[in-house]
Amino acid sequence: MPLTTFLLILVAxxxxxxxxGLTQSRGRLKFLGLTIAATIFLILQGFNFVSLFVSNATFTTTADFILEWGHITCLAFVLSSLAVFIRESKPVFAQFPMLYTGLPLLIVLSYFLVKDTYALKNWLIMIYQGGAITVSILMYSVYTYRRKQYALILIGSIIFLxxxxxxxxxxxxxxxxxxxxQLLLAAGLLTIVLGYEHTDTAVLTADS
Structure with a gap:
């Protein structure tokens, strides 16, 4: 629907x-991946909105291609960002190498193997989305148990679910x-970003 798509553009x-702002003030690496993912999501919603009013076959084909690959790239950056948050929540001696936080980006390459198979593509996207939401809920459930400041982020993750x-x-x-x-997605985005904004810097880098 045009109205909810436009709402998603505003929210994004x-x-x-x-x-x-968080990337500049509270740790570049922690929020960089999420910022890239949100920017990609904003661009995708822009294409999605325009495609509702344009019936040109060439534009539709181009938009579908951008939406498909943008979606999988966005998911990869979200998963990579979650890996960064998990890494930085641990004591220095227990942190895994930073290089490992980039491994989720490899799902973009794996997508090449199934890009021509509709059923497998949907299956993979469903798994990646579900995986990101599950990791987020589990991670922030533990964090919320330790520090109540994480509750808003956990609520946003549940709305995503x-x-x-x-x-x-x-x-x-x-x-x-x-x-x-779409409304739930918009609500989840707003809730999570407000949760990050209002969470103390020291809590965002919580120790184990």
Whole structure:
């Protein structure tokens, strides 16, 4: 729906703005991946919005290509960012090498192997999305248990889970009720970025 897609553009723009500020003030590496992912998401929503009003076949084909690869790249950066947060939550002596936080980016390469198979593509995207949400919920559940300041981020992750379940597991949600998961997605984005913004710097680098 044009209205909810436009709402996602506004929300994504706000999230990018906030994450850029966090990247500059609270640790470049911790928020860099999320900032890149949010920027890609903003661009994708822009293409998605324009495609609702343009019926040109060439533009549609180009937009579909950008949306597909942008989506998988966005997921890769989110997973990489979560790996950075996990690494920096540990004591220095227990941290794994920073190089390992870039391993999730390899899923972009793995996608080449299935890019021509519709069923496998959807299956992989579903797994990557579910994996990112699961890791986020598990990680911030532990953090929230230790420090209540993480609660807002955990709530945002749970909202993402509901959006994910609606999109993938509720028959008929597309396209008539697409606005449901889109609104939840927007709410999750806002909740998480506000959670990061209001979480103390020392808590974001919490020790084990």
């Amino acid at each position: 723009g706000y999230v990018v703005f906030k994450l850029v 509901f959006s994910y379940l609606l999109y993938w597991y509720v028959p008929g949600i597309q396209p008539s009720y697409a606005w449901l998961w």
